Amino acid sequence: MTLWGPIWLTLQLAGLTMVLLLALATPIAWWLANTRARIKPAIEALTALPLVLPPTVLGFYLLILMSPESPVGAFWVTLTGEALTFSFSGLVFASIFYSLPFAVQPLQTAFQSIGRGMMEAAATLGASRWDAFRSVALPLARRGVLTAAVLSFAHTVGEFGVVLMVGGNIPGRTRVISIEIYSAVETLDYRTAHVLSGGLLVFSFVVLTLVYVMNRRGVRAGV
Amino acid sequence: MTLWGPIWLTLQLAGLTMVLLLALATPIAWWLANTRARIKPAIEALTALPLVLPPTVLGFYLLILMSPESPVGAFWVTLTGEALTFSFSGLVFASIFYSLPFAVQPLQTAFQSIGRGMMEAAATLGASRWDAFRSVALPLARRGVLTAAVLSFAHTVGEFGVVLMVGGNIPGRTRVISIEIYSAVETLDYRTAHVLSGGLLVFSFVVLTLVYVMNRRGVRAGV
Amino acid sequence: DRITVAVAANFLTTARDISAAYSAETGHEVALVHGSTGKLFAQIVAGAPFDLFLSADAARPARLAESGRLADGLPPRTYAIGRLSLVHGDKTEPGTLEEILSRPDLRIAVADPAVAPYGGAARDVLRTFRQDGWDRGLLRGESVGQAFAFVATGNADAGLVALAQALTFDREIWAMEVPETLHEPILQDAVLLKRAGDNDAARAFLDFLGRPIATEIMAAAGYRIPP
Amino acid sequence: MSDQLEFDISLRFAGFELEAAAEVPLNGITALSGPSGSGKTTLLRAIAGLEPQAQGHVRFAGEDWNGLAPEARGVGYVFQDARLFPHLDVAGNLDYGARRRGTPRGLVDAVIDALDLGPLLHRAPATLSGGETRRVALGRALASGPRILLMDEPLTGLDRARKSRLMPYIARAVAGFGVPALYVTHSAVEIGFLADRTLSIAEGKLQGWSGAGPRLLGQVTDAVPGQVCLAIGRRAVWLQGHGEVGEIWALPLGQDYLAASEPPGLCNAALTIEALVMQAEHGTGTCDLDVEGQQISIGWHREDGVLPEPGARLWLSLPRLLARPIQVNREAYESNLT
């Protein structure tokens, strides 16, 4: 059994999910942190909802939503020529949906603690909103960005209920490392399970520690 | 099939997990937010690790860890007289472990953005550390506390991989609503799955919205 | 008395009917615990409070017997033989078994052969009709339940699933039985676990599985009864 | 008119209402003064576009600022509470606006020089002392090369020595670049020294204008580093400051001069200068004087209400001398920078 395929696929999936999720969650979180709209609490509640459904069940509904027979799935087919389910794109789509709360909520917490004063100062210094957001709000919220990135990356690595359901576990296309470990446990191949889990833990630990060390460096340099 | 059992059990489990998790994660997050210890990045990485293992696999290892034959499990048996596995206590234990990152990380983000000045002001006004923490740091970090609470509650409601493995899905003792929905999907009883999922979503949405509305009230009143 | 029976997820609906009949006859209560066979196995090894284990295969009960986790003197016993069926998303006649399975462009859902006995059987069948690349375009579910869901939600064109599922599904779906000669038999074994060694109610349930009232339920649900 | 800032702003908070309309000339320094909580900061914010709820209009040199985003207004704002960017060091803070508005490097360096920010450049804002923080905030606004300076108590919290060094610098920046300033302050010294006119505000309503405090104008006739000689009529006075021969400087009398009908003799005043009473009004308590050919008007408030007679002579004794340039050779100033 070659493992590099699933490992590589997992890293691709988690990485892409993290990046897209940050790109998607940041505007949502920013809006939530600054709006005074009446429906804000409802939207906040919505962003937490994907969590309450069991992953497999969520996967089941995503399967329905993304199937070529549904409007969304059909639209995707006309757009790209291939079905959304059982494809890498589908996995990414599903992972983003499922991990959304882990990205939105820490970002919102971080954005809310910035305060309007900093953005005002940036504006009087000639920064457009977008510029001020990039050059002031984001750096000041970096701890929140980091948390969002770590949580969504790690959660995508570890979650397999949704992935299994939406991805159909196709070797080379949608079989990720978590499914591999799961299969090993299911088939009583505990030795493989131990090796894979141990490897995953050590790898994740090293990567996360490096990330946090670098984060600290950044803070020290006051940049 | 009576559903009140699993629903009630789910609420108990998620509620208890949330409360214990906040109690456990708050000191960890506070320490992480304030320490300058060298090993801080490693500890930060550790708190995110439970996420990278697939829930079932994590459950598998927790099963081994908590079984009466292991030191931890044996200790629990001598302490309480009953096994940790396949019991409600075991579920709580496992859920806390699994949802730890969702509590620690937002709390840490929130605590870090408070700054030392407020704590110093409290100290000069006669507040002990603990008093200042309760009366200044916690209220100022309320958004982070809320996020931690929502994420860990919702995640416990929705997660069932760990729960299924550690709890054994025993009616009335360890069978929660997520497993019920999962079973419905597995046994092709899609109608029940729809009803349960819909109910869970609506219920969660209402509860979360109320929570966020109340949070906003609190902020307006400036309390 | 109350007994706890661990049952493989694919047999759950049938087990519910049987235990209802058993309770009606004996007055004993039956608590059904379901999950994938692999999970239930791991839990039994970890000391789960199960009295009986209705597995979806023969391998894991055998492992339990080897490691001495069964009640004395009661070897695993086959209570049912699973049957495979081909389901298809189109309700009108989509073709014969061979026609459907040999079409390379169809997306066919099966349970993961590595994990689930029905998956192994499905693999045998596919190998018969496709010489090479038997697994091209194959979708693997964690269980037959998931494989079925792939078809039911319109994401897969066809699926090799348990006959029992096709029969219990509450919507109409096109299904045909797969001849048992095309795959190794799917033996489903039941065992009495050590902790239930002197639990009469549990022993009685094991016997009850062989009684006509139970075998009729199983047969009607799409299982073959072992001789 | 195109060379003025016109505004007519109304804005309401729970328990406070601002209603302010005025036309502020776009030259020199206009002080905005009033008690704590009278709406000075709020007015400045509204002019900068930071109060979206403000009603009314703002027009800058004929340009309509209504609906214009704050960043497009080109103001340099010194916030009352500094608001340095904590994630940038001092240099980063100074460059922030400079880079966005394309300020020439020379100006930024001149600001760093004048405000003594050199040793702080690589420090994080969190490690600065209160006064250092204020200086950086002031420098950041100056370095952004604004079209108008809005300064909310920029020198508050600075020591006297630093203040007397910075006030001329601000005066020079305003006079040299022709950047007008709206300057909130509580300090009579700062008003006396810096303000060309003062707009008063109380409880959210403008209370009207007053001109510059009494001051004498003089021309620089001689200059050595750190000192200039100012000719005021027949008198020549040396005082501290950097200037060039030919510039026009103002010497404010300040708040605490003594005007007496007898010469002080030997005294501790920094300067005593003779004046002739032209007119004295009971009603307003003002006294118009002729000092070395310049007409100035001073307040005269005594409990007993006795005023000097027109034609009488008065001796003005100034406890300290603080003067500032009000008209400089702009080209020379700018070429110095680049």
Place this chain on the structure above:
Amino acid sequence: MSDQLEFDISLRFAGFELEAAAEVPLNGITALSGPSGSGKTTLLRAIAGLEPQAQGHVRFAGEDWNGLAPEARGVGYVFQDARLFPHLDVAGNLDYGARRRGTPRGLVDAVIDALDLGPLLHRAPATLSGGETRRVALGRALASGPRILLMDEPLTGLDRARKSRLMPYIARAVAGFGVPALYVTHSAVEIGFLADRTLSIAEGKLQGWSGAGPRLLGQVTDAVPGQVCLAIGRRAVWLQGHGEVGEIWALPLGQDYLAASEPPGLCNAALTIEALVMQAEHGTGTCDLDVEGQQISIGWHREDGVLPEPGARLWLSLPRLLARPIQVNREAYESNLT
């Protein structure tokens, strides 16, 4: 000695080192003054226990403060940057320390009264103006009933009227309760008015003591609401303030009085008082005077170095009068509060 605050502190930051040892009497107001960045805030923080890295010792009235947690020291600290609790309204901020230290309600109310905080009680700190914020910060420290006040530029950013109302209040709190204060300020007016002595600091090193600025003592012989009559020798002066007959008040000359060898005649001074030169020193540039029987010493700096002769008469003209109580009937004061 037990009635003093002794400290010997050293503390090092990158590029800055504080080395300060002194014994500060625990009575009246001790001003701490020095240029921006000289270490005033750092010293105050170290005394309050907020700089754990500080080496050395702090001893308060014989009590060892080394290793004592800040909350146990009983200081009232007014931070340079206010630091109000944003999640509490103004009332909550005032009560925070009061509740923890068990301050009587009467004192809290008196603070609210004196600082005019009544209308702000239910406002959130984020909505306060700069001056309002400073007043609340000052009130919060006063209301916590401290054993010593550590005030870091508490009146900075307040308007002159407010300042002249608050300075006597602070003086009264210190004199009335016997709570000593260490008071950081840049303002010569505040030093002149409030300080009983001044400790100077520059570049992290203490530069030594100076006494109170020149001031005249007087006794209150008459008082009406808002005004008191002070007897200074044979002179009686009415001035603004609240006081009771019998109290001792100080009338600081301030910075900007004129001392002249000739009487001013008709002038705009608030008070002119005669003095006799006892002695004049070239070296230090000081002049010892006898004013109504009181010995005071004033600085005398002229470019030409000419000093008045001993035995000569001088007329001191004060542009404004600001006086404060330094000795009051403490029982009467306290009973007023409860």
